[in-house]
Amino acid sequence: MRGTVIGGKKICIMAGPCSVESERQLLMTAHAVAKAGASVLRGxxxxxxxxxxxxxxxxEKGLKLLAKARKETGLAIITELLSEDHVEMVADYADILQIGARNAQNFQLLIAAAKTGKPVLLKRGLSERIEEWLLAGEYILANGNPNLLFCERGIRTFETYTRNxxxxxxxxxxxxxxxxPVVIDPSQGAGRSDLVVAMCxxxxxxxxxxxxIEVHPNPAEAWSDGAQQLTLEGFAKxxxxxxxxxxxxxxxx
Amino acid sequence: MRGTVIGGKKICIMAGPCSVESERQLLMTAHAVAKAGASVLRGxxxxxxxxxxxxxxxxEKGLKLLAKARKETGLAIITELLSEDHVEMVADYADILQIGARNAQNFQLLIAAAKTGKPVLLKRGLSERIEEWLLAGEYILANGNPNLLFCERGIRTFETYTRNxxxxxxxxxxxxxxxxPVVIDPSQGAGRSDLVVAMCxxxxxxxxxxxxIEVHPNPAEAWSDGAQQLTLEGFAKxxxxxxxxxxxxxxxx
Amino acid sequence: MRGTVIGGKKICIMAGPCSVESERQLLMTAHAVAKAGASVLRGxxxxxxxxxxxxxxxxEKGLKLLAKARKETGLAIITELLSEDHVEMVADYADILQIGARNAQNFQLLIAAAKTGKPVLLKRGLSERIEEWLLAGEYILANGNPNLLFCERGIRTFETYTRNxxxxxxxxxxxxxxxxPVVIDPSQGAGRSDLVVAMCxxxxxxxxxxxxIEVHPNPAEAWSDGAQQLTLEGFAKxxxxxxxxxxxxxxxx
Amino acid sequence: MRGTVIGGKKICIMAGPCSVESERQLLMTAHAVAKAGASVLRGxxxxxxxxxxxxxxxxEKGLKLLAKARKETGLAIITELLSEDHVEMVADYADILQIGARNAQNFQLLIAAAKTGKPVLLKRGLSERIEEWLLAGEYILANGNPNLLFCERGIRTFETYTRNxxxxxxxxxxxxxxxxPVVIDPSQGAGRSDLVVAMCxxxxxxxxxxxxIEVHPNPAEAWSDGAQQLTLEGFAKxxxxxxxxxxxxxxxx
Incomplete structure (x- = not known):
């Protein structure tokens, strides 16, 4: 995956916007996070x-923009896979396939992702026990793909100050x-950018x-989840x- | 759907085994639940x-057995859809498509199910809020399918006496x-057959x-979820x- | 307890306002619920x-009003005990001592309540397992008081449509x-009066x-929990x- | 409180056994944790x-042992207050009064603790929202006691690998x-000693x-919560x- 190692001495930083919105938004973010030390672009x-x-x-337009950002910056690409019908398309563009919390036990999608051979980042379900999460991971491993990353992104609790x-x-x-390897997503976990630094x-x-980490050039105008995205300056800091x-x-x- | 009306004066009873295991198991159950007054066979x-x-x-072997049971008993068939890749196959056999709790927010599967035009029974997710459930239902309705049933099957809580x-x-x-229409699944909700009657x-x-309702000729030897299935006699009672x-x-x- | 039996063929109805607010409010409610068939006044x-x-x-002013309402209507009185320091005072006025959800595992209060010999209604804690609740009940029984009632009043979940x-x-x-005996409190459970009938x-x-059941002559002006109280007419219906x-x-x- | 400052540059370490069991157990622990750098003894x-x-x-026998350990080691003492009836006794011996999770909304106990003037450590309830916790803290502050410490000790979730x-x-x-000041209790939070280091x-x-932090000379033989207590060596490390x-x-x- 573009020479990136996850699980070694160097902590791997994956950063970028919640949603790919435009070429300008994505490239600006990609260059900024690369400069600040990230090695993977999310979007x-x-x-x-x-x-x-x-x-x-x-x-697919968003996937093409991610590929362009990779070409310009050398960052590897991680992006979410939602549908069995998109597996080939997404795997063509992405270096890491992300499975989101709502699909954490969508076992058919896990199997389809596993079969691409690409590394799979498996987020924990909204109220999933760790044992269930490990067993969901077995759907990747048992289908011949050893490149599995577990990503904690917050669980649902009664707390209302944070999103999760x-x-x-x-x-x-x-x-x-x-x-x-274990990945932490503090942006989804907190749902508030002001807690991201402490959580990291x-x-x-x-x-x-x-x-x-979610990073956006202008979080206040983000098309999704603006409240939890860091600014480019905030990310560098x-x-x-x-x-x-x-x-x-x-x-x- | 085989003349069955859900949401009218008559309460519709859907009953059958958790898993289709064999022709003998399924037909024996189908005849028994039909005789006791069910109008839909689950499996x-x-x-x-x-x-x-x-x-x-x-x-697919299980789907064929369900079709056979329908032919013999006149019961309509409800069965779970797990994968976008199986939509056509399952819709060919089933009268109602069931979306399970783990796929409650697998929106691509909901869209695919909606597009078959078949009635869709949408179970509530493991820790889904009713507002989220209603919005998931909108994925069915907004894709042109008005035949939506909501099915409460228990939510995850800290209680350990019951499964949900x-x-x-x-x-x-x-x-x-x-x-x-609103459907209640007491079998998943309780996870214990001894509470099913009170919950109904x-x-x-x-x-x-x-x-x-989950019904099995021999719950103690069921291949899945034996503890929550009623016997044939229990169901009639x-x-x-x-x-x-x-x-x-x-x-x- | 004033000849009231709980756990017999007749379902015992306990009704009254969330808070005792005034003589007028309490007596009006007491007469109305007595007439409609309640046998215990809550407040x-x-x-x-x-x-x-x-x-x-x-x-204590509220306790005196409860005693007056009892005298006028013949209803037995149930009221909440909050403090070990008030045990004697509350037991002097009440026929049943209520332990609320926030004190469900305040074991010292349970012991003090048990020792009065009065019947104790023990509400389930906000996220208490039934096993824990049964064990909390043992603090009553093991202190020599067999007159224990368990009261389910809703548990905390992620659902936001209802209070619990x-x-x-x-x-x-x-x-x-x-x-x-098992008591159900649908008013706290729902937090909305429009669901109380179905829950009952x-x-x-x-x-x-x-x-x-919470009942108030004018829920819109109640000093606490107005949204979940039935009107006098609503209760009779x-x-x-x-x-x-x-x-x-x-x-x- | 014995010259101990909580909330300054120096992180305050409170350590000791879950329960006071014997003079030998307590003194051995007190000397060990003092030597390793703790400034407060819990028990x-x-x-x-x-x-x-x-x-x-x-x-009270346990309180006397805590006082003896304080005299020998110079450590300040924190211990739990369970009952309004014990407020004076416990305040006579303790430097900090601990309110446990099950009493987090036992407001009468909070008021009684506040009135002693002693610092109060208020643990978060089992499924308490932070807003509720802050408001419970107001019961201390509004009763004239500014010496309030908030202690996070884990909340109840569906996870079964950890206790909380x-x-x-x-x-x-x-x-x-x-x-x-904010205090973290990793021992209750994890319920497993092998996670305490990472959580700290x-x-x-x-x-x-x-x-x-819970520390015991021989966790395997502790009278309560052995699985979550560190050994003396583990604590020093x-x-x-x-x-x-x-x-x-x-x-x-």
């Missing part, structure tokens, strides 16, 4: 929205129960192998603030 | 299992918020339009016990 | 409020696990021995509507 | 147990919403002002491992 082309009347993503409750204990637990520090201290915690954890960023 | 041919190492269902907590308040709430009484008293509650609710069974 | 004199800046109840999710499966479960029907159908379900369940109202 | 004399048939604590889910996002949230690292990285994270966070241990 949704197919969006699973609670309501059919919300923006559903740019589709980021369960950072998933990091040491997954480290005990599997040999696979905690994730790094607890041993996360990678972070998946975050990278600086994380360094001492990475060092304390015996890692690099 | 899973494709099973969404937490682990890939568990029984995954008989697949059956939220019977969903009945009056859905009656206020939509015009669509509550559901009928609160206005449910249909019940979806349940039907008798429900009658006075249906009458009290101004309905028939 | 909070000490209120456990999430914030210290909300109305905390009339205290009324777990009606608690009725058959408690019937299996203990010999003690479900509770009666499933075998509840008693109902605890409810009583009529419940009769056929009680009959179907082999009970009386 | 329960009154224990809130789910069942009345479990060990309920040594009571430690919500580390509470640290930055409380820092935004109040000026008060996360807590320190995210800005916690204090840690409350933890203190060493935390130092680089404290430095990264601009703090000391």
């Amino acid at each position: 949704g082309a197919f969006k699973p929205r609670t309501s059919p009347y919300e923006f559903q993503g740019l589709g 409750t980021l369960d950072l204990s998933a990091v040491p637990i997954l480290k005990k129960e599997s040999h696979l 520090k905690g994730a790094v201290a607890m041993g996360a192998d990678a972070l998946l 975050l990278m600086e603030e994380l360094r001492p915690f990475a060092v304390a954890a015996g890692r690099e960023i | 899973g041919a494709f099973k969404p299992r937490t682990s890939p190492y568990e029984f995954q269902g008989l697949g 907590t059956l939220d019977l308040s969903a009945v009056p709430i859905l009656k206020k918020e939509s015009h669509l 009484k509550g559901a009928v008293a609160m206005g449910a339009d249909a019940l979806l 349940l039907m008798e016990e429900l009658r006075p509650f249906a009458v009290a609710a101004g309905r028939e069974i | 909070g004199a000490f209120k456990p409020r999430t914030s210290p800046y909300e109305f905390q109840g009339l205290g 999710t009324l777990d009606l499966s608690a009725v058959p479960i408690l019937k299996k696990e203990s010999h003690l 029907k479900g509770a009666v159908a499933m075998g509840a021995d008693a109902l605890l 409810l009583m009529e509507e419940l009769r056929p379900f009680a009959v179907a369940a082999g009970r009386e109202i | 329960g004399a009154f224990k809130p147990r789910t069942s009345p048939y479990e060990f309920q604590g040594l009571g 889910t430690l919500d580390l996002s509470a640290v930055p949230i409380l820092k935004k919403e109040s000026h008060l 690292k996360g807590a320190v990285a995210m800005g916690a002002d204090a840690l409350l 933890l203190m060493e491992e935390l130092r680089p994270f404290a430095v990264a966070a601009g703090r000391e241990i």
Whole structure:
């Protein structure tokens, strides 16, 4: 995957907008996050929205923009796969296939993703137990694909201050129960950009192998999830603030 | 759908095994539930299992057995749809397509199911809010299919005595918020056959339009979810016990 | 307790305002619910409020009003006990001591209540498992008081349409696990008066021995929890509507 | 409180056994944690147990042992207050009064604790929202006691691998919403000693002002909660491992 290693000494930073919205938005973000030290660009082309009347993503046009951003910046690409019918198309463009929380137990999609041979990032379901998550991961492994990443993105709790409750204990637990890399998504976990920095520090201290962070040139005008996206400047500052915690954890960023 | 009306004065009873296991098992159940008053036969041919190492269902062979049971008994057939790739096959055999809790927000599957034109029974997700469920239902309606049934099957709570907590308040709430029929699945809700009778009484008293009940000739040897399936005799007895509650609710069974 | 039996053929109806507010409010309600068939008057004199800046109840003045209402109507009195320091005072006035959800595991209060010898109605905690609830009940029984009532009042879930999710499966479960009467509080469970009738029907159908219902002469101006209180007319109508379900369940109202 | 400052540059470490069991157990632990750098000794004399048939604590005998340990080691004492009737007794011995999760909304106990003037550590309830927790804290502040500490100890979720889910996002949230010190209890949060080190690292990285850690000379024979207590050696090792994270966070241990 473009020379990127996930699970090594260097903590892998995946960053980019919630949704791919336009060439300008995506390229501006890609160059900024690459400069600040990210190695993977995230961006949704197919969006699973609670309501059919919300923006559903740019589709293949979004995938083409991601490919263009990769060509310009050298960043690897991670993007969400929603449908068995899109597996080939998405796998043609993406370096890592992301399975979202709402599809965490959509086993047919997991099998289809596994069969592409591409690395699969499997998010935890909204109220999924870790044992269920590990077993869902078995649908990837048992279908011949060893390149599996587990991504904690917050679980549903009664707390209303945050969108979800980021369960950072998933990091040491997954480290005990599997040999696979653990990714933390603080943006979905918090649903508020003002908590992302603290959550990244905690994730790094607890041993996360990678972070998946939403970054947007202008969060206030984002087409989806504006409240949880960092600005380009905010992301660059975050990278600086994380360094001492990475060092304390015996890692690099 | 074979002359069955759901949402009328008569409460529609859907009954049958969790999984289709064999011709003998299915036909014996079908004849028994038809005789006791059911009008729809349930049975899973494709099973969404937490682990890939568990029984995954008989697949198309199971669908053929369901079709045979329909021919012999006149019961309509409801069975679960798991994969966009199986939509045509399942729609060829089934009278009602069931979307399970783990796919409650698998929007691509909902769209594919909607487009068959067949009635769709949409189960509530494991920790789905009613508003989210209604919006998921919009994926069916907005794709041109008005034949939507909502099915409450229990939500995940901290309670360990039951497998899930059956939220019977969903009945009056859905009656206020939509015009669509409401189905209650007490078997999944309880996860224990000894609570099914009481839960059916509550559901009928609160206005449910249909019940979806797991019945097996020999629950102790069922290939999946044995603990929550009624025996054939238990089901016949349940039907008798429900009658006075249906009458009290101004309905028939 | 004033000749009232809970757990017999007749379903016991406990009704009254969330908070005792004034003599006029309480007596008007007491006469109306007595006339409609209730046998116990509820009303909070000490209120456990999430914030210290909300109305905390009339205290002993409220207890005196409850006693006056009892004298006028013959209804037995149930009221909440909040503090070990008030045990004697509250037990002097009340026929049944209510322990609220927030004190469900306040074991010192349970012990103090048990030692009065008065019947104790123990509400289920906000996210308490039935096993924990049964064990909390043991704090009453083990302190020499056999007059214990379990009251389901809804558990906290992710659902936002209702204030809590009324777990009606608690009725058959408690019937299996203990010999003690089971009370259902649909008002707290729903948090909305428009769902109370349906929930009462479900509770009666499933075998509840008693109902605890909030009733207020003018819910819109109630000092606490107005949205979930029935009007006097609404309560009388409810009583009529419940009769056929009680009959179907082999009970009386 | 014995010169201990909580909320300053130095992270305050509170450590000791779940329950006070014997003089030998307590003194051995007190000396060990003092030597390793703790400044407060924890230990329960009154224990809130789910069942009345479990060990309920040594009571005043336990308080006397805590006082003896303080005299020998200079450590301040924190211990749980369960009952309004014990307020004076417990306040006579303790430097900090702990209110446990089951009493998080036992407002009468909070008021009684506040009135002692002693610092109060208020644990978050089992499924309490942060807003509710802050309002419960107002019961302390509004009763004239400004010495309030908030302690996150895990919330109830569906996860079964851990006893509770430690919500580390509470640290930055409380820092935004109040000026008060934030304490993290990883022992209750995890319910497993093997996760405590990682959780402490996360807590320190995210800005916690204090840690409350269960330590026992022989966890396998502890009278309560053995699975979550560190050994004396484990605690000393933890203190060493935390130092680089404290430095990264601009703090000391």
